[in-house]
Amino acid sequence: MAMLDVAQLTHTYGAGAKAHRALLDISFSVRPGELVSIVGPSGCGKTTLLRTMAGLMEPSGGAVSLEGDRIVGVPEGLAMVFQDYRGSLFPWLSVEANVVFPLRGHGLEKDDIAARVRDSIAAVGLTGFEDRYPSQLSGGMQQRVAIARALAYRPKILLMDEPFASVDAQTREELEDLVLAVKARFGMTILFVTHDIDESVYLADRVVVLSKPPTFVQTVLDVDLPAERDQIATKEHPEFIRLRGEAARLIRSAPHGDPEAHAAAHAPAAA
Numbered sequence: 001m002a003m004l005d006v007a008q009l010t011h012t013y014g015a016g017a018k019a020h021r022a023l024l025d026i027s028f029s030v031r032p033g034e035l036v037s038i039v040g041p042s043g044c045g046k047t048t049l050l051r052t053m054a055g056l057m058e059p060s061g062g063a064v065s066l067e068g069d070r071i072v073g074v075p076e077g078l079a080m081v082f083q084d085y086r087g088s089l090f091p092w093l094s095v096e097a098n099v100v101f102p103l104r105g106h107g108l109e110k111d112d113i114a115a116r117v118r119d120s121i122a123a124v125g126l127t128g129f130e131d132r133y134p135s136q137l138s139g140g141m142q143q144r145v146a147i148a149r150a151l152a153y154r155p156k157i158l159l160m161d162e163p164f165a166s167v168d169a170q171t172r173e174e175l176e177d178l179v180l181a182v183k184a185r186f187g188m189t190i191l192f193v194t195h196d197i198d199e200s201v202y203l204a205d206r207v208v209v210l211s212k213p214p215t216f217v218q219t220v221l222d223v224d225l226p227a228e229r230d231q232i233a234t235k236e237h238p239e240f241i242r243l244r245g246e247a248a249r250l251i252r253s254a255p256h257g258d259p260e261a262h263a264a265a266h267a268p269a270a271a
């Protein structure tokens with residue numbers, strides 16, 4: 001069974017003459033232990049899609065399911081890491097207290113919480129920084145804290161919304177490799193939204209390429225690259241070069257969804 005299943009998702013903002021159809025028909029799934037990335041042209045509806053998947057917004061049609069259960073409201077087994085790490089960490093709490101925060105109130109034993117927190121902070125390379133406050137850390141380190149917090153929660157799926165868009169290029173590469181390391185170590189299932197085509201291919205098992213709004217899935221690319229990725233060797237691999245070229249061409253020439261053609265294609269056959 002898919003960990004996350006997005007089935008014929010549609011969304012229209014407003015109604016009547018002011019209606020704006022954002023999502024025309026989005027269907028894809030994420031298997032357990034897989035990293036699926038989502039790329040598309042600017043304004044293609046990535047935020048709308050993420051908000052729907054996180055249960056923060058009800059779609060106009062279709063459904064999102066987590067392990068077969070339809071998502072209505074924010075589901076238990078889901079954690080998110082956002083681009084804006086400044087807004088997502090509590091500035092008045094230490095690194096450790098930030099990581100502990102979402103574990104409170106779940107009936108976990110003290111020892112279990114302590115072990116999860118220690119393990120997650122170690123996994124993101126921040127052992128020794130437990131007592132620091134977010135303002136005492138670089139942007140990349142703050143994003144590591146956000147990742148540690150999500151790891152400690154042990155979600156079924158981790159949604160990452162352009163998480164590295166605000167850090168410098170070198171830090172970005174380090175954080176990408178950190179995501180791959182924690183995915184391997186914790187068998188994490190990850191949905192990764194990005195504007196960066198290289199990043200989408202480098203990290204993923206599959207890449208979902210979206211159209212312009214009203215948005216549909218143009219294609220899903222299988223990333224047939226060795227599981228062990230390397231910032232230099234993988235990006236020189238002929239298959240990486242082919243895939244990034246294909247994704248770039250699809251995004252550059254992305255069409256808008258055509259509601260009439262879509263309705264005709266999905267109309268029931270005439271009797």
Ligand SMILES: Nc1ncnc2c1ncn2[C@@H]1O[C@H](COP(=O)(O)OP(=O)(O)OP(=O)(O)O)[C@@H](O)[C@H]1O
Nearest residue numbers: 013014020022041042043044045046047048049213
């Ligand atoms: N509240 C709203 N009311 C009306 N239209 C909206 C609303 N929010 C988004 N839209 C429109 O829906 C479409 C998808 O918007 P969304 O913000 O989901 O795209 P995005 O891919 O996240 O954008 P970006 O590439 O800028 O991050 C856009 O055409 C946008 O203008």
